[in-house]
Amino acid sequence: MTDRVQNVAVLGTGVLGAQIAFQTAFSGFRVLAYDIDEKALTEARERFERLVHTYRAEVKGADADKTDAALTHLTLTTSLAEAVSDADLVIEAIPEVLELKQRVFGQLADLAPAKTIFATNSSTLLPSDLVDSTGRPDRFLALHFANRVWQFNTAEVMGTPATDAEVVAAVVAFARSIGMVPIELQKEKAGYVLNTLLVPLLNSALALAAGGYAEVEDIDRTWRIATGAPLGPLQIFDIIGLNTPYNILANGSAGDRQLAAWLKHNYLDQGKLGVATGEGFYSYA
Incomplete structure (x- = not known):
């Protein structure tokens, strides 16, 4: 088989x-x-x-x-x-x-x-x-x-x-x-292995940006410099495409829904969906 x-x-x-x-x-x-x-x-x-x-x-x-x-x-x-x-x-x-x-x-x-x-x-x-x-x-x-x-x-x-x-x-x-x-996986786990590790990072970065704690570039720069990672979390969001995290957050907790609303107002409603549309958190040629 x-x-x-x-x-x-x-x-x-x-x-x-x-x-x-x-x-x-x-x-x-x-x-x-x-x-x-x-x-x-x-x-x-x-x-x-x-x-x-x-x-x-x-x-x-x-x-x-x-x-x-x-x-x-x-x-x-x-x-x-x-x-x-x-x-x-x-x-x-x-x-x-x-x-x-x-x-x-x-x-x-x-x-x-x-x-x-x-x-x-x-x-x-x-x-x-x-x-x-x-x-x-x-x-x-x-x-x-x-x-x-x-x-x-x-x-x-x-x-x-x-x-x-x-x-x-x-x-x-x-x-x-x-x-x-x-x-x-040996048994069911929401988020599998990858997203169990990745989603908390991405959502924390989104909360920092939505809360006005730091600029997008500085959030990503901090992660890249401090960990040696090739990409920052908001760069990863752009690669994924912003529709997917929006759909997930919009069906989550009250805090998740607030992040979804911020993402929709500032990005999705502006046609900024990530790399695929040429602009998200960053602009792409």
Whole structure:
């Protein structure tokens, strides 16, 4: 069963969804990438073209032939039924909204073949939050990627108590086959390993900026100088894209919702969503 994944559907072509789809296609798999309308697919095509240039510049062996081949392995569609009709694995990478994810998995339960494994790339939700909507608890788990998947290539694999051990093994093998380092969690943990470590840092930086305690540049400079890290937390936010932390914070505690409101007023409402739009906490050429 560990080599059973051949056809992959990726649901959502935002910043990380597009990266997951492209990395999978770059590794030789057939990928159907789904999003809700033609506007989203047009933006996805632009993301894939940018990824072609990024891979040629940053990834060893990513010459023109291999990156062009990756594009031929990718099919874009606005039909959820088409995307999953022959999928061995579905990777959900839609916005971080519980009700939305539950609704989509409910649709997948009726549309996908019995063979299909379902995976969520949710950053903060537990698989158990979604499992009842999937209709296949034994073939459902979390598969979490870090942004810039070709560089920061961890793939955290986290099942529920109902996930079949062979399904976990199949997804671990798939992750390894697309160049990721699988990190298998032994039990459910909100935030997995990566975000359990990262989110408190990011939210602390956001609170410092929102509270007017220090300038954005100084918050990041402090972290880089004091720890030797290559990026500051607010630079990381820009890479992630500000929509994702906004969606998470908007559904959190009262303090989180205050940070979300500040982020929306000062950045999202101004079209400053991070690197993808050319401006977030920083401006990009």
